Amino acid sequence: MTPNSLPASAPAPVQPVAQPANQPAAHGACATCVHARHDALRRLGVRAEAADFVVALLGNPNTGKSTVFNALTGLRQHVGNWPGKTVSRAEGAFETDGKKYRIVDLPGCYSLCSSSHHEEIARDFILFGGPDVTVVVVDATRLERNLVIVLQTLEITGRVVVALNLMDEAKRRGLSVDARALSRRLGIPVVPMAARHGKGIDDLLAAIVSVATGAYETNPHRVHYGNGRLTARLEPIMRQLEQLFPGLPNTRWVALRLLDKDHSMIQAVREGTLGNIEAMTARVMPRLDTDALQDDQPALVPEERS
Amino acid sequence: MQPLIQTENPTPVGATTLDRLALHQAGRILALGLEGAERRRLLDLGFVPGARIEVELENPLGNPRAFRVLGGVVALRTEQAARITIALENPAS
Amino acid sequence: MSTTIGAPGGNHEAPDLLGMVESARDGYGDALADDAMEAYYAEANKITSEVVDAQGRHQGLSFDRRLDRILTSRIWGFPAMILLLWGVLWLTVAGANVPSAMLATLTMEHGYNLLHAAANFLGAPGWLSGFLIDGVYLGAAWVFSVMLPPMAIFFPLFTMLEDFGYLPRVAFNLDRLFHKAGAHGKQALSMMMGLGCNAAGIVSTRIIDSPRERLIAILTNNFSICNGRWPTLILIGTIFLGALAPAGLGSLVAATSVVATCLLGVAFTFLVSAVLSRTVLRGETSTFSLELPPYRPPRIMQTLYTSLIDRTLLVLWRALIMAAPAGGIIWLISNITVADQSIAAHLIAFLSPAGWLLGLNGVILLAYVVAIPANEIIIPTILMLTLTIAIKDPSLAGMAQAGVMTEFADGNLVRRILTAGGWTTLTGINLMLFCLLHNPCSTTILTIWKETRSAKWTALATLLPLLLGIAVCATIAALVRLTS
Ligand SMILES: Nc1nc2c(ncn2[C@@H]2O[C@H](COP(=O)(O)OP(=O)(O)OP(=O)(O)O)[C@@H](O)[C@H]2O)c(=O)[nH]1
Ligand SMILES: [Mg+2]
Numbered sequence: 001m002t003p004n005s006l007p008a009s010a011p012a013p014v015q016p017v018a019q020p021a022n023q024p025a026a027h028g029a030c031a032t033c034v035h036a037r038h039d040a041l042r043r044l045g046v047r048a049e050a051a052d053f054v055v056a057l058l059g060n061p062n063t064g065k066s067t068v069f070n071a072l073t074g075l076r077q078h079v080g081n082w083p084g085k086t087v088s089r090a091e092g093a094f095e096t097d098g099k100k101y102r103i104v105d106l107p108g109c110y111s112l113c114s115s116s117h118h119e120e121i122a123r124d125f126i127l128f129g130g131p132d133v134t135v136v137v138v139d140a141t142r143l144e145r146n147l148v149i150v151l152q153t154l155e156i157t158g159r160v161v162v163a164l165n166l167m168d169e170a171k172r173r174g175l176s177v178d179a180r181a182l183s184r185r186l187g188i189p190v191v192p193m194a195a196r197h198g199k200g201i202d203d204l205l206a207a208i209v210s211v212a213t214g215a216y217e218t219n220p221h222r223v224h225y226g227n228g229r230l231t232a233r234l235e236p237i238m239r240q241l242e243q244l245f246p247g248l249p250n251t252r253w254v255a256l257r258l259l260d261k262d263h264s265m266i267q268a269v270r271e272g273t274l275g276n277i278e279a280m281t282a283r284v285m286p287r288l289d290t291d292a293l294q295d296d297q298p299a300l301v302p303e304e305r306s
Numbered sequence: 307m308q309p310l311i312q313t314e315n316p317t318p319v320g321a322t323t324l325d326r327l328a329l330h331q332a333g334r335i336l337a338l339g340l341e342g343a344e345r346r347r348l349l350d351l352g353f354v355p356g357a358r359i360e361v362e363l364e365n366p367l368g369n370p371r372a373f374r375v376l377g378g379v380v381a382l383r384t385e386q387a388a389r390i391t392i393a394l395e396n397p398a399s
Numbered sequence: 400m401s402t403t404i405g406a407p408g409g410n411h412e413a414p415d416l417l418g419m420v421e422s423a424r425d426g427y428g429d430a431l432a433d434d435a436m437e438a439y440y441a442e443a444n445k446i447t448s449e450v451v452d453a454q455g456r457h458q459g460l461s462f463d464r465r466l467d468r469i470l471t472s473r474i475w476g477f478p479a480m481i482l483l484l485w486g487v488l489w490l491t492v493a494g495a496n497v498p499s500a501m502l503a504t505l506t507m508e509h510g511y512n513l514l515h516a517a518a519n520f521l522g523a524p525g526w527l528s529g530f531l532i533d534g535v536y537l538g539a540a541w542v543f544s545v546m547l548p549p550m551a552i553f554f555p556l557f558t559m560l561e562d563f564g565y566l567p568r569v570a571f572n573l574d575r576l577f578h579k580a581g582a583h584g585k586q587a588l589s590m591m592m593g594l595g596c597n598a599a600g601i602v603s604t605r606i607i608d609s610p611r612e613r614l615i616a617i618l619t620n621n622f623s624i625c626n627g628r629w630p631t632l633i634l635i636g637t638i639f640l641g642a643l644a645p646a647g648l649g650s651l652v653a654a655t656s657v658v659a660t661c662l663l664g665v666a667f668t669f670l671v672s673a674v675l676s677r678t679v680l681r682g683e684t685s686t687f688s689l690e691l692p693p694y695r696p697p698r699i700m701q702t703l704y705t706s707l708i709d710r711t712l713l714v715l716w717r718a719l720i721m722a723a724p725a726g727g728i729i730w731l732i733s734n735i736t737v738a739d740q741s742i743a744a745h746l747i748a749f750l751s752p753a754g755w756l757l758g759l760n761g762v763i764l765l766a767y768v769v770a771i772p773a774n775e776i777i778i779p780t781i782l783m784l785t786l787t788i789a790i791k792d793p794s795l796a797g798m799a800q801a802g803v804m805t806e807f808a809d810g811n812l813v814r815r816i817l818t819a820g821g822w823t824t825l826t827g828i829n830l831m832l833f834c835l836l837h838n839p840c841s842t843t844i845l846t847i848w849k850e851t852r853s854a855k856w857t858a859l860a861t862l863l864p865l866l867l868g869i870a871v872c873a874t875i876a877a878l879v880r881l882t883s
Contacts, residue, residue: 062690062692081561081564081692081694082692083567083692084585111436116608117608143447143450144443148439151443173460175452177450178449178450178451182446185449196698223438225434225438226438233427236423240416241416244416258417259420259424260431260435270417
């Protein structure tokens with residue numbers, strides 16, 4: 001499959017707007033539908049029960065996830081100009097086109113492979129929380145490093161939207177990012193925005209809706225590890241995984257995580273619950289469902305205590 | 307279009323470690339001499355072999371220092387910087 | 400998604416798979432996962448080179464660079480931190496006076512008189528109007544007028560520094576000192592969050608990965624003066640130290656005394672961290688990596704608006720749920736008489752020797768007991784108790800009832816009340832120290848327990864600052880008495 005071609009069958013996919021966000025939105029079919037949706041946005045604050053879709057906000061620290069979250073829910077999640085401001089999950093909701101969306105603001109993480117505690121909260125939610133759409137908020141001024149987590153997310157789920165945030169700063173720094181080309185390259189919608197100034201929120205909303213409802217069929221780009229030692233070692237593990245857990249999606253990602261000694265994956269293999277979304281979710285759900293402040297943090301047990 | 311990181315290295319004048327670079331001196335990362343979680347953390351932050359790196363800031367006590375790498379500015383302690391091997395950038399370029 | 404995947408009830412073939420993974424790692428270890436990381440970066444690099452036009456990629460950085468070179472410089476790095484803290488506090492001290500006076504007039508003169516007139520008109524019995532108006536209402540009104548103005552100034556200013564991006568620079572500057580104390584540089588961030596609220600500071604320690612260093616950060620967070628304590632320091636600093644300065648310099652001296660207390664808290668943070676990391680929390684130091692974001696212009700109007708709305712609502716809410724009941728309790732213990740004396744008088748008499756030893760007095764200690772739920776109500780409690788119990792001067796004793804509180808804001812009345820209650824400069828200074836060094840509020844204690852799930856660490860975090868406070872205050876009191 002060629003990552004450069006969008007499925008022609010997708011009915012009127014919402015084309016990401018490629019202009020810098022500080023210019024007026026393009027006029028045309030897309031702009032119209034965007035505005036129709038905008039009128040329908042109802043910020044629901046914390047009333048997140050009985051939602052039709054779940055949206056996760058993922059991305060490097062300090063890229064504007066909480067800012068986007070606030071814009072969509074009308075809540076006032078704390079925002080601050082330093083990495084690590086958000087350390088637990090926050091949930092809110094919005095409604096558009098008669099559908100209700102639960103949206104989850106996650107702590108920032110540099111990659112889905114790291115295992116610092118607040119980063120695991122984010123990763124676990126993407127892996128087991130079953131989001132319908134994952135919005136990866138990306139810093140346009142540090143695109144290269146930010147793309148790593150986008151590519152990793154695309155290994156786990158194809159239902160991804162990239163929010164190309166901080167376009168105002170990119171412009172000030174003389175960087176211009178071709179959102180349309182990026183979207184073609186990744187096979188997913190890419191929305192340029194400046195969330196702090198309210199720019200691009202409407203387009204992001206439109207992209208979330210079209211991916212959630214399936215109106216935009218993504219064609220997720222997958223990274224090739226080449227033909228080296230890694231691929232040679234991954235393949236038998238992937239075959240074994242397919243045998244043990246038939247129907248398991250993302251065997252390559254799971255195999256890679258096992259090779260990297262990922263504890264929660266190894267535990268899931270031991271318990272035989274790997275890929276059984278319900279069992280795995282049941283294990284993490286108490287953590288994910290209750291107030292993050294109370295329960296997502298296991299006891300701190302330094303050596304000295306025993 | 308110009309890539310943010312040139313993939314081919316300019317002729318390295320010599321290999322050294324990141325802690326020995328002077329303030330504002332630049333180089334290219336050759337290797338990370340760290341293991342496990344620490345190695346993963348540095349890779350996450352953009353300390354990847356091949357990337358251009360520049361000593362951006364020194365704190366009032368001289369340690370930690372902050373480095374500009376992959377468009378970001380990241381602070382590391384000297385002990386960590388000492389584990390990162392650098393090829394000095396050709397001063398002419 | 401199919402739910403039939405996965406073998407039910409454990410998996411006997413799992414060891415094969417895990418063994419296979421183990422042997423695949425043989426000889427390579429982490430290098431295999433590195434290969435994947437390299438593949439991601441190579442791809443990211445390729446894509447970036449295709450979609451980013453980086454013609455002027457260093458443009459627009461010169462401001463950040465220049466500013467950073469000042470704010471982290473050998474000469475200016477530390478002075479800049481102190482100067483910014485001092486500036487924020489001076490603006491708070493100088494700016495809070497007038498609004499405090501206005502709120503006091505509004506609540507304690509107009510509101511108070513109106514309520515009493517209404518009570519008289521309705522023919523309410525004296526004990527009822529006393530309990531509700533002189534107790535519950537006055538407690539809430541004191542909190543509102545003493546606490547709200549300083550917080551409404553301090554918070555927007557602090558938030559603007561945070562939005563600007565100064566906080567990670569402080570962590571960068573201080574890391575060496577934290578490292579020497581066996582702690583983590585990101586503790587500077589949780590310490591600064593603690594300047595707003597210690598409970599928030601405790602939660603923010605999650606950014607520290609090492610459990611050992613995180614516990615150090617949790618145990619020392621209470622040395623950051625929180626929003627419930629700033630106004631106490633500001634008020635006492637103003638009326639006991641600011642008043643000693645020549646006219647016009649009062650607010651400068653007051654701000655300096657508050658900054659000094661805050662810096663003393665930072666010194667205790669380092670000291671106690673160092674002691675902990677060499678005793679109960681010994682262990683390896685971890686690594687430090689922190690991204691320094693670009694400076695971003697703070698949005699002044701929005702910050703003002705949200706801080707004001709958020710803070711006002713919060714203060715009002717806390718005033719209602721904490722101060723109102725406390726006001727009621729104070730009225731009750733001051734007015735219920737047992738064996739010729741009110742309960743409050745008995746308690747104060749009982750606590751007085753200990754208070755004397757600490758260079759404080761029985762009223763202050765009783766106030767700290769009543770105020771365990773929230774630090775905000777310390778000053779109001781002290782003033783209400785002093786007015787009703789400790790003052791023998793009839794012209795002042797009548798005041799709480801008469802509701803003549805309008806002189807309050809220039810500090811003169813509070814000063815008169817407290818001096819009449821037997822306060823000296825030593826009492827003022829020791830109260831400031833005790834305000835810095837005492838047990839955390841109930842919310843913070845609960846948060847520490849939630850984050851650590853350990854009774855032992857929660858108890859240590861609670862008692863450690865209290866014992867330090869007792870030791871420091873007693874030492875100073877003894878020294879002053881010996882030398883004078
Ligand atoms: N200039 C500019 N600043 C932005 C934009 N979006 C967010 N910011 C600022 O970036 C900083 C970080 O924003 P947050 O929303 O807290 O970022 P976050 O991703 O939630 O950060 P963490 O919780 O630490 O992971 C804040 O100072 C925001 O005001 C934008 O589009 N343009
Ligand atoms: Mg956030």
